[in-house]
Amino acid sequence: MLATPPILVSSDDHATPTINIWHDEDEVVRWTPVDDSFGKGGADGLWRDRPSARDILDATAWGRDDGGGRDIVLLHAILESGRDPAGNGHDASPLLDESLMARVRAASVEPVVFPDVETGVVSREDADAAISLVDRVEASLFSDPPRVSVDDDDRLLVISPDRPCHDALVSRRAEHRRRRRTREDDDDDDDDDEDDHDARGRRRRVEYAVRDGARGSVVDGASFPPATLIVPDNDDDGRRRINPTGAGNAYAGAYAACRATGSDVAEAACIANAVGAVVCECDHLPPWTWEAIDRIVEAASEVEGKIDMGDGGGGGGVD
Structure with a gap:
């Protein structure tokens, strides 16, 4: 339960925008409006x-x-x-x-x-x-x-x-x-845009x-590798369960929230990469339970370990 419930701004004059969205074989987002x-x-x-x-x-x-x-x-x-x-x-x-x-x-x-x-x-x-x-x-x-x-x-x-x-x-x-x-x-060489x-x-x-998709993320020139996805090889219809929809949005929100509340760049990027990976592991948005939080902590620790070992790795994307 959120400490502050979300506030919805309603409108009787508009329909909710709806799109058909899918990911191609390269996990690139494709969509068309309805x-x-x-x-x-x-x-x-x-x-x-x-x-x-x-x-x-x-x-x-x-x-x-x-x-x-x-x-x-x-x-x-x-x-x-x-x-x-x-x-x-x-x-x-x-x-x-x-x-x-x-x-x-x-x-x-x-x-x-x-x-x-x-x-x-x-x-x-x-x-x-x-x-x-x-x-x-x-x-x-x-x-x-x-x-x-x-x-x-x-x-x-x-x-x-x-x-x-x-x-x-x-x-x-x-x-x-x-x-x-x-x-x-x-x-x-000085430039106002760089000041x-x-x-x-x-x-x-x-x-x-x-x-940066399956490569993780880059913050001010520093690369942060992705977390490894934990998903079953196949689900009931024989397809691998990876749904990157919303992973990039979750990454961006998590990174900003961490930085605004005191995390340094490295800690914020590790946590944000972990959040993006956990979103990928679910068919829809993750249930924000303690189990999901523990999974984020585990994934963030993995990202940090990859950095310490100099391993770019491969795993969950943050498109």
Whole structure:
């Protein structure tokens, strides 16, 4: 039982978006929408400012009138980030809201862009749109309005793209820097995009936690191997039971939660890789029982052991 039950934001004007989803022989996610799931009656309408910043504040002690508590908020969001996204990009509205972000200690974003089916490469237009969104969220988190019980140096932004999205972002940022230097005829190696301080000299903590499929994850250049899946060789219909749906989302949320609550990068990555693996081991989402928690602890210890032995390993993916 959750200490704070989830809050559902209902709408009588929209249908729940539905997709058919499957994984090909390389465990790459494939999906198609059902009916008008991504039209105005589905995601395109539902994802416009739902949940709103007010909804999120109401879900914490900050939104209550009883004065009880001063929760430090970790805000994690899966955001449509390409050009012409469903909901017109309004699913990112809470992360751009000044009253909410003034209370946020850590923000975590999974930018969602879809690579070309044939090439596996994200288009330049989608990459540029994702870069713009990430930059806006960063500016919002590290802006200058008065903070509410959140020290400037405590704030953290985690960006958790999958490998194709990450590679596209890195490539396009490098291209933008080259073009800017050419225009300015500036040979200085310093670049504002690489500065980890704001205009007032305060440190900006921004981390990229890349979901790298069956290879595990990469955080700021350091590789973290996956945990080995524990699944029966076959289930009743003769197929191996591995369902990676949601493993990457679980990884990103777990990594951000661990970092926001005091874990260092290595500990957070080991736990997050373990959470992703446990999700893969279940037909659906794991039952969050003590048995599942014990399995996560076991898997995290295995990942840590692989790092100590220098073993990249192979196992559960975090797509």
